[in-house]
Amino acid sequence: xxxxWAFLGGVSLVLAAAGCAATSAPRGPKxxxxxGVVPTQIVTSIGPFDDTDANGYPxxxxxxxxxxxxxxxxxxxxxxxxxxxxxxxxxGTVLREWDFSSEQTAGLVRRAPAGPCYVVRLSLLDTExxxxxxxxxxxxxxxxxTLTGTTLVSVPEPVRVGRAGRSx
Numbered sequence: 001x002x003x004x005w006a007f008l009g010g011v012s013l014v015l016a017a018a019g020c021a022a023t024s025a026p027r028g029p030k031x032x033x034x035x036g037v038v039p040t041q042i043v044t045s046i047g048p049f050d051d052t053d054a055n056g057y058p059x060x061x062x063x064x065x066x067x068x069x070x071x072x073x074x075x076x077x078x079x080x081x082x083x084x085x086x087x088x089x090x091x092g093t094v095l096r097e098w099d100f101s102s103e104q105t106a107g108l109v110r111r112a113p114a115g116p117c118y119v120v121r122l123s124l125l126d127t128e129x130x131x132x133x134x135x136x137x138x139x140x141x142x143x144x145x146t147l148t149g150t151t152l153v154s155v156p157e158p159v160r161v162g163r164a165g166r167s168x
Contacts, residue, residue: 039067044063046157052123057161058131063119064118065120075115075116078116082101085122087124089134100120132162136161137158137159139159140156141154
């Protein structure tokens with residue numbers, strides 16, 4: 001009797017493994033995007049602003065930008081484009097803005113599991129104004145413009161800036 005249960009248990013494992021193999025997604029290269037694909041969605045991933053100069057003010061963050069098209073749901077896409085990052089205080093004031101030409105944007109391309117993306121390290125130390133911003137919370141948004149005129153704007157993402165411990 002013990003052998004019969006062991007046999008049935010083994011058969012169950014084999015059938016379960018076969019079922020898993022049959023339902024797993026096919027592996028291999030994704031098909032390339034169709035020509036003339038139009039971007040329809042922008043997705044950003046923003047890391048926390050770090051205090052790289054240890055003065056008590058967060059100043060630098062890494063941002064990843066993914067562009068998707070409804071016509072090509074397999075992965076993110078890349079098209080020649082410009083990027084503008086805008087850091088806006090809760091009062092609505094633009095605290096900083098970073099503009100990247102199409103040549104600069106092309107240099108930001110990295111491979112990622114979801115497909116190609118743009119990765120950039122933004123720093124408040126890039127300007128004379130420095131990292132001592134008057135507000136402790138702000139929103140960062142990204143504008144993506146293709147050379148053919150399609151424009152996408154990300155949802156503003158909240159970030160912490162200004163001296164740590166200040167009230168929002």
